Amino acid sequence: MRLMPKEIAAIDLAARECFAPRSMVRLFGSRLDDSRRGGDIDLLVEPPMPLKPQELVERRNRFIARLYRVLGERRIDVLIVPAGVPDERPVVRAARRDGRLLTQVTG
Amino acid sequence: MTTKSPLGTAIWEADRHLDTLEAALQDWQAAPAANLAVLETDREKLRILDQLLFRFTKLQDAMGQRLVPATLAALSEPFEDWSMIDRLNRLEKLGYLDVDAWLRWRETRNRLAHEYPDHPETRFAAIQAAVAAARAMANAYRAWRAKLNP
Numbered sequence: 352m353r354l355m356p357k358e359i360a361a362i363d364l365a366a367r368e369c370f371a372p373r374s375m376v377r378l379f380g381s382r383l384d385d386s387r388r389g390g391d392i393d394l395l396v397e398p399p400m401p402l403k404p405q406e407l408v409e410r411r412n413r414f415i416a417r418l419y420r421v422l423g424e425r426r427i428d429v430l431i432v433p434a435g436v437p438d439e440r441p442v443v444r445a446a447r448r449d450g451r452l453l454t455q456v457t458g
Numbered sequence: 459m460t461t462k463s464p465l466g467t468a469i470w471e472a473d474r475h476l477d478t479l480e481a482a483l484q485d486w487q488a489a490p491a492a493n494l495a496v497l498e499t500d501r502e503k504l505r506i507l508d509q510l511l512f513r514f515t516k517l518q519d520a521m522g523q524r525l526v527p528a529t530l531a532a533l534s535e536p537f538e539d540w541s542m543i544d545r546l547n548r549l550e551k552l553g554y555l556d557v558d559a560w561l562r563w564r565e566t567r568n569r570l571a572h573e574y575p576d577h578p579e580t581r582f583a584a585i586q587a588a589v590a591a592a593r594a595m596a597n598a599y600r601a602w603r604a605k606l607n608p
């Protein structure tokens with residue numbers, strides 16, 4: 352996994368500011384591959400309850416903006432899919448299968 | 459065109475984008491689409507939205523790339539070696555912008571540049587959020603410009 356401790360700490364803090372307790376944040380995509388360099392940060396956020404579309408967009412926006420502030424502006428892709436809810440999108444299936452848990456928001 | 463200061467040039471450019479953006483915001487507001495299906499079958503609404511989002515992007519670029527350095531230069535701030543976030547933080551201290559809002563508008567802009575595999579309702583919510591961001595940013599630019607009072 353290619354994330355610096357500073358990056359993981361920023362993700363953990365931003366998740367606590369933007370998502371409900373018990374939300375899980377996983378890393379997926381190219382950053383899991385140690386043989387590569389750079390690349391987008393792909394995150395899967397699984398909140399315990401579904402969010403309304405407007406709320407989902409608002410929280411994703413705030414979450415990524417918080418990361419820009421600490422890490423500088425960069426490509427960060429965030430998928431938000433409620434935990435335990437089936438989702439057939441290939442990217443979601445891959446993220447759930449391969450994603451590495453970075454943090455779970457505590458209550 | 460006469461020779462302008464960097465600040466004058468930055469404002470001239472941003473004003474052009476603001477004019478078109480505000481016209482598009484008015485047209486959108488007069489007949490907003492209720493959902494993605496309506497939007498995607500209404501060419502006129504799509505045209506308005508495209509214009510609105512294009513000018514949102516252009517105004518943001520003009521502010522970030524030209525108005526930020528030109529404002530700091532006009533205020534004799536030693537900003538050349540500062541990172542973007544340091545420049546933004548300084549401008550916030552000086553009362554020109556809200557850094558949190560600015561970074562959210564950056565995220566909205568970056569999102570517009572890529573296709574995401576979102577559900578239709580989420581895509582439509584993102585469009586509505588982008589329109590709201592464009593409106594807020596137009597207001598922020600107006601306030602910035604008024605504060606400069608060049």
